[in-house]
Amino acid sequence: MLISESSVFSPGEEGVYSNVAMRGRHADAYSMYKRGTRDYINAYDKEQGSGTFTEWTRSLNGLCKEIGNPSWKRSFLYILVASLASFLYGYHLGVINETLESISNDLHFNGNTMAEGFVVSICLGGGFLGSTFSGLIVDRVGFRRAFQLCALPMIIGSSMSATAKNLWGMLLGRLFVGTGMGLGPTLATLYVTEVSKRWLINYISVISQALLLFFHIFANSNLIHAQVSPAYVRGTYGSFTQIATSLGLMSSLLIGFPAKGTEGWWRICFWVSAVPAALLALFMEFSPESPHWLFKKGRAADAEAAFEKLLGGPYVKGAMAELSKSERGGEAETVKLSELLFGHHHKVVFIGSTLFALQQLSGINAVFFFSSTVFKSAGVSSQSANICVGIANFLGSFAALLLMDKLGRKVLLIGSFSGMVVAMGLQAASASSLVSSSNEVYLSVGGMLLFVLAFSVGAGPVPSLLLSEMFPGRIRAKAMSVCLASHWVVNFFVGLLFLRLLEQIGPLVLNAIFATFCLLAVIFVKRNVLETKGKSLQEIEMTLLPPE
Template structure:
C-alpha cells in the first residue's frame, strides 16, 4: 500500500499535488504531526539518523585535515623535496589541492545525482586515499603536486554531498544541529592536523606520517558508507519508491514513513529533474538563486578565514608567540564556536547566527587594526593582535562557517539542489585557491600586512558592509 502511495505522489504534477495531499490528509485521522519542533511527541527520534550523519561527517573531517596539514609541515616538506625558499612552489603545494577541489566540486552535483549520495561519498574517499599515499611517498615536487591534486578532487566532491546528505536524511527539527556537526567535524580535522604536525620540525620525515594518517578516515568513510542509508529523496527521484520507503523506515522509524512522504511530496518533483543544464545556472531561470548562493560563499572566503588557517604559524611567530601552541588555540576557538553554533542553530535560526557572526568578525578586525596603530603599547598590541585573531576565528565558526552550506541546501529547489550547490561550491574553491596562491608568497603576504596597518579602516569597513547587507536582507 505504501509503495503504491509513494509512486502516485512522485508521478503527480505540481498543480495536482496539493489536492492529492489534502485528500490524503482528510482520510487520515488528525494524528499526523508536522516535523517541526522538538517538543512534538510525534517527531521521529534523532538517534535513528545520527549514526548515518556521523559517518557522512568523516568527509568534513578529511576536508579540515587536508586544509591544515601543510600549516606546520610545509617548511620541512620544502626542505626534504628540494624547493626550500621557492615561495611559488610552496604556494603551489596548497593551491594545487584547491584547484583539484574546484574540479571535484564542479562534477559533484552530477555525481551525486547520477550514482547516489552513498556512492558519491565512496568516490570522494578513493582519490583522497590515492593522493595521500602519493604525497606520503613522493621524492620530488611533482609527485607532491599530483598527490595534492588527487586529494583536492576528493575534497571538492565531499562538502556539497555532505550538505545534501545531511539535509535529506535528517528530521527537520534537528537539521540545523546535524548541519553544524559537519562544521564541528571540519574543526576536528583542522585541529587534528595542527596537533599531529607539531613534531614535524624536529623529526625528520614526520610530514610523511601526517599524510599517511589521513588515509585511515578516508578508508573508514568508504567502508562505513556501505552500511548507511541512501537518501530517500534521491531514490524517489529515480522512481525507486519501495527502496525509498525502506530507507525512511531506517532513518525515522516505521510510524513516520507516511508523514515523511507527505512532507517530501510537497517539493517540486517532476520530469525535468535530469534536464537541468549548466547554462540555466549561469544565465537562465536559476541564475538568481545560484548567484545568491555563490555570493554567500564568496563573502565567506573573502573574509580571509583561510589565510588565518594557512598563515597562523607565520603571524604568531612574527608576534613572538610559539606557533604550535597558537595553532592549537586557533583550532580550539574554531571548535568552540562550532559547538555553540550547533546548540543555537535550531533555536536562534540561520539568519541571526550569520549576522551576529559577521558583526563579531568586524569587531575582531577592529581590535587587530587598533593593535597596528601607534596609540597602543607593544605589550597591548600583542594581546590585541592575538586576541583579535582568536576572536575572529571564534565568530566565523558561529555562523559564517556552518550556515552557508546548510542554508543553501534548505532553500534551493529540490530538482536543482545537487547541481546548484556544486556550482556555488566551485565559486568557493576558485576564490580560495586564488587567495592561497597569492598569500603563500611570503613577501606578498607581509606587504599585505603592512598595507593593512596603513589602512585599518578599510578592514573595518569591509566587515561592517557585510554585516549591513545581511541585516537588510528580507
C-alpha cells in the same frame, strides 16, 4: 508532530480518531510499497483530492504520538559516517599549516613563497574541479557512491603526499586530495539536508542531546543542555557538519606534535588522513541512500526501504507522503546551467555565489593556512598558536550549534561578519608603528583568535546550510556545486597570494583589505539574505521564487 497541521488541515474539521482507527491506518502503511514514483504521486493526489488525505494525516499524527518518536540510534551512525567527509575537509585544510616549513626544507623550496603558496592552494584548485562536478556526480550515482568517490582521491592523494620526494610529487598529491575536498562539503551538507526533513524533527532533538554529550567528553568542559524546539531544529542538525570540520582542523593541528622531533615527521600527518577516508568509503557501503534521490529516480520502493532504515516502519508512510508532496510536478525535470545563471533561479544562485566568495575574501583560510607563520613572527610558539586556533574554532562551532535555531541564520551571519571586522581591525592595529611591541603580541594573537571565533559562529557554518534550504530540491545539488565553485576559486587565489602580498604590502594594509570585505559582507547579508529560521522548505521557495 510529524506533519504540520496548518499545511493540510481545513478549518472546522474534527480530528479525534480512536486508537482502533489509528491502528487500522497503520496497518495500511505499506500499501504502496511496490509502486513506482509516478504511481505513488497519483495515489497521493487521489487520496488528497477525495478528502481522505486530511483524515489520514491526522490519524497518522495521532498514531505517531501513540507509538513515540523514532529511535535516534537508527540514523545517528549514518550522520557520523557522512560527517567524515567534513572532518577530512577540515583536516586537509589545516594539515599544511604546521608542516609547511618542514616540507619546504625537506623538498628544497624553502624561502620560495610562490612555491609555498602553490603547495597550499593547489588542493583548492582540485577542490574547484570536484565541486564543479559534484552536482552531476550526485545526480548520476547517488550519495553513497559519491561519498566513496570523494574518499578515493583523498586516499590516493594522501599517500602521494606522504611519499613525495620533490615539490612536483607534493603538488600532485595535494591536487588529488583537493578533488575529494571539493566533493566532501557539498555531499555532507546535502546528505544531512536530505535526511532532516520535517518528519525527522522529533528524533533530531534526541540526536542533538547525544552530540552535546559527545562534545562534553571530547572537550572536557561542562555539558550545556540545548533546549531546542522540535519545530525549529534543522539548523542545529545542519551545524554538525561544521563541528566535524572543526574537529578535522583541530586534529590536523595537533596530530604531528608527538612525532615532530623525528625526521620526516610531516609524512605521518598525511598517512594518518588516509584512515578516515578509507573508513568513509567502507562504512558508506552499509549506509542508506538518500530517499529523496531514490524517489527522484523513480525508485519509490527503495525510498521507502531507506526510510524504514532511517526511521522505522511506523513512520515510512508519513515520510513518503511529505516527499510526494514536495516532488509533485518536478520529478522528471532537469535543470540546465543556463537556467541557474540567467533564468528563474539566478537570484538565489547569485546570493549563494556572492556569499561564498565573501566568506573566503574575509581571509579566514589565510588564518588556517598560515597562522603558525604569523604567530612565529609575533614571537608565539606554533604549538600554542595551533592549539588556541583549534579551540577557538571548535568553541565557535559549538556556539553555532546552540544558537542557529534560536537567533536565526541572518542574525548569526551579521554578528559573525561584524565581529570579524573588529578582529581584523585589531590585527591591522598590531602592525601599526603606534603600537608598542608588548601590545603588538596581544593585539595580533587576540585579533586572530577573535577572528576565528567569530567566523565559526556564523560565517563558517551558515552559508552551506542556508543555501541548502534556499534551493528547491530539483536544483539543489547543481546549484550548490555552482555556488561552491566561487568558493574554491577565491580560496585558491587567497591561498596562493597571501604570503606574497604579506611581503609586498605588509600586514597593516592586507588586514585592512580583509576587514573591508567583511564589512561588505555585512551590508550584503542585510540587503539580500532571507531569514529561513522556522520556515518550511516550501515557504522559503515560494518567497524567493514566486511563480513565473
